Amino acid sequence: MPEPTNPPVIMGNVPGSYALGVFRDRHPILVRQVRDALPYPPDRLRALDRLLDEVVRDVMEPLPASAHDHDAWAEWGRGRFGGRWVDVPFLWGESYFYRKVLEATGYFGDGPWRGVDPFGPVKQAELHGTAVDDELAGLDRAATLAQEEQATGVLLGSLWGNRADLSHAITATGEGERVAELVVDDSALLWSLLGDRPAGKVCLVADNAGRELLPDLVLIDHLLERGLAAEVVLHVKPQPYFVSDATPADVAAALRRLTAAPGQAGKVGGRLWQAMGTGRLALRAHPFACAPLPYTDMPDDLRADFASASLTITKGDLNYRRLAGDRFWPPATPFAAVTAYFPGPVVALRTLKSDVLVGVGERTTAALDAAGRPWRTTGTHAMIQGRP
Ligand SMILES: O=P(O)(O)OC[C@@]1(O)O[C@H](CO)[C@@H](O)[C@@H]1O
Numbered sequence: 001m002p003e004p005t006n007p008p009v010i011m012g013n014v015p016g017s018y019a020l021g022v023f024r025d026r027h028p029i030l031v032r033q034v035r036d037a038l039p040y041p042p043d044r045l046r047a048l049d050r051l052l053d054e055v056v057r058d059v060m061e062p063l064p065a066s067a068h069d070h071d072a073w074a075e076w077g078r079g080r081f082g083g084r085w086v087d088v089p090f091l092w093g094e095s096y097f098y099r100k101v102l103e104a105t106g107y108f109g110d111g112p113w114r115g116v117d118p119f120g121p122v123k124q125a126e127l128h129g130t131a132v133d134d135e136l137a138g139l140d141r142a143a144t145l146a147q148e149e150q151a152t153g154v155l156l157g158s159l160w161g162n163r164a165d166l167s168h169a170i171t172a173t174g175e176g177e178r179v180a181e182l183v184v185d186d187s188a189l190l191w192s193l194l195g196d197r198p199a200g201k202v203c204l205v206a207d208n209a210g211r212e213l214l215p216d217l218v219l220i221d222h223l224l225e226r227g228l229a230a231e232v233v234l235h236v237k238p239q240p241y242f243v244s245d246a247t248p249a250d251v252a253a254a255l256r257r258l259t260a261a262p263g264q265a266g267k268v269g270g271r272l273w274q275a276m277g278t279g280r281l282a283l284r285a286h287p288f289a290c291a292p293l294p295y296t297d298m299p300d301d302l303r304a305d306f307a308s309a310s311l312t313i314t315k316g317d318l319n320y321r322r323l324a325g326d327r328f329w330p331p332a333t334p335f336a337a338v339t340a341y342f343p344g345p346v347v348a349l350r351t352l353k354s355d356v357l358v359g360v361g362e363r364t365t366a367a368l369d370a371a372g373r374p375w376r377t378t379g380t381h382a383m384i385q386g387r388p
Helices: 018-037 042-057 070-076 090-105 120-127 130-142 147-163 187-195 213-225 248-260 263-278 300-307 316-324 362-370
Strands: 200-205 229-235 281-284 311-315 346-351 382-387
Touching (some): 018 042, 018 090, 018 120, 042 090, 120 130, 120 248, 130 213, 130 263, 147 213, 147 346, 147 382, 187 311, 187 346, 187 382, 200 213, 213 229, 213 248, 213 263, 248 263, 263 281, 311 316, 316 346
Parallel strands (some): 200 229, 200 311, 311 346
Antiparallel strands (some): 346 382
């Protein structure tokens, strides 16, 4: 398949765009929420106030020279510091924003706030909420279904779990109703990639913790139990990112939540706990997971990991942006062409929360546009999109 010509990168400064709204509206709210979420001391509060001032004045400052990753960001951000936040690529600016939040809260510092997740309170509230009780109880009902329906159920559970994204929720106007008909449905391809060959390694590149990670774990259990995967590598973020992105601590918390639950949920939790102990389920938190770069730039060790998998499943909107490239692709551009660089079969499970879209025919986009309600950035629509 010929390589498509790269269209423009999505920048933060396009008037009226989704990206501009994230910089102008979401980021200041988020800094205020972080400031109020934990009892920070004066020096951390001052640092958070400086960050708020920086994003409101819209002048991007570099990391302090003492930051452990100062040099990497200085290189990635060459020519950008001192300029406006909105004038950088959307993906780059958002990544840097989350890095600056961690700097302000002292996450990497030498003081007592080292390693304290600034988004911990919202993640914990969600994980221990009653909505999760209901969703876990649903697993008992699902266990009575026929095998094929169970498979569809675990896949759709993981897919729609992506709506549980606490960064999107900050500026979303209510949880729009989900549209059951998928914009793209390559689920048959996904099952055939898993079932038509001896079980191998599956990489699942996770997105959000809590209400998304729990159904991801249920999917992983399904793959291991049904012999569709011999082993699973669960990729998470090495540090807090995009509010609710899953870290190793969040995986541990989700497994504890599962094992403490009654019925099927508890059984799933017990099996996965054991799988972690034997290495059939491995955790990986590669630094590249929080880099402001698309997957085309992935380092060799990560490439080798994906290359040795019989399937990589990526979760969520941000992973989709990094997989396809955060660009204004004409929606009909084939998914297989833009992901040809990826070192193995890949399937993306995503609810649509940003402008990146490929592999969707003109008729479909025209019909969705004609329906007269926003669909590309609201999280109401979803897709399962892959290539062998
Ligand atoms: O990766 P996720 O959790 O599905 O979505 C991340 C997200 O909330 O962040 C970006 C905007 O800030 C969008 O890509 C998307 O809405």
